[in-house]
Amino acid sequence: MFVIITIVGLIIGSFLNAIIYRLHKGISFLKGRSFCPHCRHTLSAQDLIPLFSFIIQKGRCRYCRKKISWQYPLVELAAALVLIVLYFNFGLSLEFFIYSLYSLFLIVIFVYDLKYYLVLDQVAIPAILLGFTGSLILEMSLTKLLIGGIIGLGFFLIQFIISRGKWIGGGDLRLGLMCGFMVGWPKIVPLVFITYISGAVVAIGLMIIKKKKWQDMVPLGIFLSFATLIVLLFGEEIIRFYLL
Ligand SMILES: [Zn+2]
Numbered sequence: 536m537f538v539i540i541t542i543v544g545l546i547i548g549s550f551l552n553a554i555i556y557r558l559h560k561g562i563s564f565l566k567g568r569s570f571c572p573h574c575r576h577t578l579s580a581q582d583l584i585p586l587f588s589f590i591i592q593k594g595r596c597r598y599c600r601k602k603i604s605w606q607y608p609l610v611e612l613a614a615a616l617v618l619i620v621l622y623f624n625f626g627l628s629l630e631f632f633i634y635s636l637y638s639l640f641l642i643v644i645f646v647y648d649l650k651y652y653l654v655l656d657q658v659a660i661p662a663i664l665l666g667f668t669g670s671l672i673l674e675m676s677l678t679k680l681l682i683g684g685i686i687g688l689g690f691f692l693i694q695f696i697i698s699r700g701k702w703i704g705g706g707d708l709r710l711g712l713m714c715g716f717m718v719g720w721p722k723i724v725p726l727v728f729i730t731y732i733s734g735a736v737v738a739i740g741l742m743i744i745k746k747k748k749w750q751d752m753v754p755l756g757i758f759l760s761f762a763t764l765i766v767l768l769f770g771e772e773i774i775r776f777y778l779l
Contacts, residue, residue, distance in 0.1 A: 621768065648760070682720040706756060
């Protein structure tokens with residue numbers, strides 16, 4: 536089963552890479568085959584085997600020899616790893632399938648915000664609706680669901696108002712609502728902490744190596760989506776650890 540899930544994860548990861556590319560370029564998902572972004576050569580089946588094509592071709596396009604971004608194998612690996620951990624924690628349950636769906640959105644949000652400093656409505660709004668219905672399907676009580684959403688949205692709304700939209704953008708507010716719906720109460724509490732701790736660690740790290748100054752924006756979406764993933768994967772353990 537682990538082998539099947541790994542393979543499915545790698546394939547889904549390569550699909551996510553295509554989605555990220557097409558979202559950025561505004562190309563429809565339905566038509567057209569994948570092509571090399573440099574030479575536009577149509578890719579054949581043997582170029583599209585997740586991970587292996589990258590390794591065999593040593594990270595270069597087979598046609599123009601230009602370098603292929605590390606994003607491709609990393610996203611494929613990340614998708615496979617997330618599915619494996621979810622399977623390990625939840626088996627082939629309803630949780631596994633719904634959390635897997637959440638994770639796909641979170642990976643796209645993470646990579647897109649990291650690359651383009653942007654959270655797309657086309658991704659965030661379906662993710663909010665998915666989080667809401669997914670939690671209802673998993674029989675989270677409406678109270679927990681709404682408290683999660685209110686805290687997720689409220690926490691970032693306060694900073695949005697204080698900073699007049701300078702620290703965080705409207706896209707981050709939508710993500711706050713999304714992650715609140717996805718994890719609900721009480722997991723939204725560790726989620727907010729992990730968002731800020733990971734954000735602070737990276738921001739301080741970047742300042743130490745002098746890549747960023749205080750005033751520079753570090754995209755919050757990457758930390759929010761990262762924290763949501765961690766809470767989906769390890770939320771039960773985190774809550775238990777703090778309740779002991
Ligand atoms: Zn090429």
